[in-house]
Amino acid sequence: GQNIDQPTEMTATEGAIVQINCTYQTSGFNGLFWYQQHAGEAPTFLSYNVLDGLEEKGRFSSFLSRSKGYSYLLLKELQMKDSASYLCAVTPAAGNKLTFGGGTRVLVKP
Amino acid sequence: ETGVTQTPRHLVMGMTNKKSLKCEQHLGHNAMYWYKQSAKKPLELMFVYSLEERVENNSVPSRFSPECPNSSHLFLHLHTLQPEDSALYLCASSHLNREQFFGPGTRLTVL
Numbered sequence: 001g002q003n004i005d006q007p008t009e010m011t012a013t014e015g016a017i018v019q020i021n022c023t024y025q026t027s028g029f030n031g032l033f034w035y036q037q038h039a040g041e042a043p044t045f046l047s048y049n050v051l052d053g054l055e056e057k058g059r060f061s062s063f064l065s066r067s068k069g070y071s072y073l074l075l076k077e078l079q080m081k082d083s084a085s086y087l088c089a090v091t092p093a094a095g096n097k098l099t100f101g102g103g104t105r106v107l108v109k110p
Numbered sequence: 111e112t113g114v115t116q117t118p119r120h121l122v123m124g125m126t127n128k129k130s131l132k133c134e135q136h137l138g139h140n141a142m143y144w145y146k147q148s149a150k151k152p153l154e155l156m157f158v159y160s161l162e163e164r165v166e167n168n169s170v171p172s173r174f175s176p177e178c179p180n181s182s183h184l185f186l187h188l189h190t191l192q193p194e195d196s197a198l199y200l201c202a203s204s205h206l207n208r209e210q211f212f213g214p215g216t217r218l219t220v221l
Contacts, residue, residue, distance in 0.1 A: 004152075030207075033209060033210075041214065042114075042200060042212035042213055042214050042215060043153070043200075043212045044212070045209040045210070045211065048209055087153065089153075091207075097155060097158060097166055098143075098155060098210065099155070100152045100153040100154075100155075101152060102151070102152045103152065103153075
């Protein structure tokens with residue numbers, strides 16, 4: 001079976017850093033995606049990790065440890081527009097089936 | 111604008127109605143997907159079409175019937191739905207084994 005866990009909600013201050021953790025237990029693993037979803041909108045792609053290590057894209061970075069079944073998304077220099085849900089998703093094997101976690105709602109306060 | 115469009119954006123239907131959701135992608139992708147997003151639940155994969163063949167049916171009730179006439183279009187035909195089927199239905203597309211691009215979704219309410 002597939003099990004993906006991430007915190008339900010996090011609050012942070014504008015300009016600060018927030019780290020969203022995601023742990024997974026899946027039968028087979030090919031890669032891990034992070035998506036951002038603003039309320040009432042479609043999810044948008046943020047990052048994709050296949051190998052262990054850190055991938056940096058501007059203010060957003062994503063880390064993966066395959067041996068630990070663990071990933072995090074790091075958001076730096078938070079802006080009000082970063083208030084959204086962040087979805088962790090895993091592809092259990094080569095193919096197109098994505099299994100999503102419940103999402104972490106991040107609230108950025110002034 | 112992600113290059114994936116969905117119509118209608120909102121739909122209200124009775125349990126005895128038949129309706130269809132439409133998705134179109136303009137990105138040249140070869141895989142398309144239907145997802146269901148309900149309040150307080152993770153995004154659930156319903157169907158996957160790869161190269162116009164259905165390769166995944168995630169134990170979805172038969173009252174949902176997908177159709178993929180070509181690589182750019184995907185439909186979800188609905189009939190005799192239940193109130194618990196009320197949700198946001200999202201379409202997505204991708205190249206094989208690459209990130210998925212989502213449409214804006216259809217907000218469905220079943221009365």
